[in-house]
Amino acid sequence: MQTLFVTGAAGFIGSAVCRYLRRNGLAHVVGIDAMTYAASRESVGNLANDPSFTLIEANITDAAMLAQLFMQYLPDGILHLAAETHVDRSIDTPSEFLTSNVVGTFSLLETVRSCFPLLSPEQQKNFRFLHVSTDEIYGSLGDEGTFDEGAPCNPSSPYAATKACADHLVSAWHKTYGLPTLITNCSNNYGPLQFPEKLIPLAITKALNGESIPLYGDGQQVRDWLYVEDHAQALYQVFTRGHIGEHYNIGGNCEKTNIDLIYQVCTILDELMPNAVYRPHKRLITHVEDRPGHDKRYALNYGKLASELDWRPETSLESGLYETVRWYLNNQMWCNAIQGRKYAGQRMGIIK
Numbered sequence: 001m002q003t004l005f006v007t008g009a010a011g012f013i014g015s016a017v018c019r020y021l022r023r024n025g026l027a028h029v030v031g032i033d034a035m036t037y038a039a040s041r042e043s044v045g046n047l048a049n050d051p052s053f054t055l056i057e058a059n060i061t062d063a064a065m066l067a068q069l070f071m072q073y074l075p076d077g078i079l080h081l082a083a084e085t086h087v088d089r090s091i092d093t094p095s096e097f098l099t100s101n102v103v104g105t106f107s108l109l110e111t112v113r114s115c116f117p118l119l120s121p122e123q124q125k126n127f128r129f130l131h132v133s134t135d136e137i138y139g140s141l142g143d144e145g146t147f148d149e150g151a152p153c154n155p156s157s158p159y160a161a162t163k164a165c166a167d168h169l170v171s172a173w174h175k176t177y178g179l180p181t182l183i184t185n186c187s188n189n190y191g192p193l194q195f196p197e198k199l200i201p202l203a204i205t206k207a208l209n210g211e212s213i214p215l216y217g218d219g220q221q222v223r224d225w226l227y228v229e230d231h232a233q234a235l236y237q238v239f240t241r242g243h244i245g246e247h248y249n250i251g252g253n254c255e256k257t258n259i260d261l262i263y264q265v266c267t268i269l270d271e272l273m274p275n276a277v278y279r280p281h282k283r284l285i286t287h288v289e290d291r292p293g294h295d296k297r298y299a300l301n302y303g304k305l306a307s308e309l310d311w312r313p314e315t316s317l318e319s320g321l322y323e324t325v326r327w328y329l330n331n332q333m334w335c336n337a338i339q340g341r342k343y344a345g346q347r348m349g350i351i352k
């Protein structure tokens with residue numbers, strides 16, 4: 001069985017990728033994570049006794065450590081998800097995003113480049129480096145149309161700019177040094193175990209505490225939503241069957257305004273907690289100052305992935321959102337612990 005590195009393995013999507021790989025017996029997995037505020041060991045807790053899973057605390061900016069890990073494990077490929085990911089934080093502290101997303105990706109690429117000759121010819125032939133990126137690199141759309149893989153990069157936030165920069169580095173390392181890379185650009189993910197600063201878990205945790213649910217601006221921003229397990233599956237498809245040097249969009253075919261999405265979350269909360277004091281939960285929604293540079297609409301055309309690799313999202317928003325809300329209701333200890341340790345739900349990303 002192959003050995004794969006998954007960076008960002010204790011994060012929301014990285015942990016879903018690790019669980020997917022191990023659940024299906026697809027690889028020995030070496031998870032690499034700096035265990036920043038966004039990481040949670042519980043997200044891979046079910047793999048704690050799995051002899052084919054190892055979680056290593058390491059920063060991807062630490063090239064010496066990466067080289068040591070590469071020599072130790074001689075991986076057959078890397079799924080690179082480690083990044084600083086919250087747009088609001090990128091407005092407050094952009095330098096951390098430059099360091100992890102740009103310098104970190106650079107140091108990972110350089111490690112692969114310098115250590116590649118250590119791999120056997122067979123391993124070199126099959127090696128893949130997948131960079132997991134976002135639809136936010138394309139910037140904002142008007143009311144119509146979708147972005148395909150040929151759309152120009154036009155990022156608005158510091159987060160999106162660093163991800164676009166990392167995409168360019170990965171492409172350049174392919175074109176210049178021949179590294180066998182792939183890039184995916186995915187729409188908004190949702191599901192269990194997402195850090196409660198992001199839109200959906202923040203709304204749920206605020207509602208559970210009877211606090212106001214902050215909605216930025218008029219709430220008419222449109223996002224495309226994909227269930228995290230579907231994303232993990234798509235990543236594996238691209239990793240194993242995608243064409244080297246290519247970009248693939250991964251979308252959910254599910255556009256929603258933020259306000260409609262939060263209404264839907266509130267309706268599910270009402271249903272699951274018929275005796276809750278704060279019912280109907282939508283009365284907790286409060287419009288707050290908009291995010292600076294907030295993109296109006298994202299929508300992805302993932303026809304390339306559908307036609308080349310026959311991938312389509314499997315989980316409907318109705319069922320995925322229901323599962324997600326239910327998970328947060330059943331795991332309030334996880335939320336309370338992570339919030340107590342790392343984030344108290346305060347507003348970020350406002351320029352004073």
Ligand SMILES: NC(=O)c1ccc[n+]([C@@H]2O[C@H](COP(=O)([O-])OP(=O)(O)OC[C@H]3O[C@@H](n4cnc5c(N)ncnc54)[C@H](O)[C@@H]3O)[C@@H](O)[C@H]2O)c1
Pocket residue numbers: 007008009010011012013014032033034035036037038039040058059060061080081082083084085086099100104132133134135163185186187188189190195
């Ligand atoms: N969440 C989304 O909706 C979404 C959509 C498209 C693409 N992505 C991309 O998917 C990837 C994972 O996103 P996520 O939502 O799981 O993020 P997350 O914030 O939940 O997890 C990121 C993980 O990376 C780790 N990390 C950060 N900096 C690191 C460093 N320097 N060295 C090692 N580890 C580091 C963190 O500790 C954390 O565990 C990111 O690259 C993100 O840009 C996310």
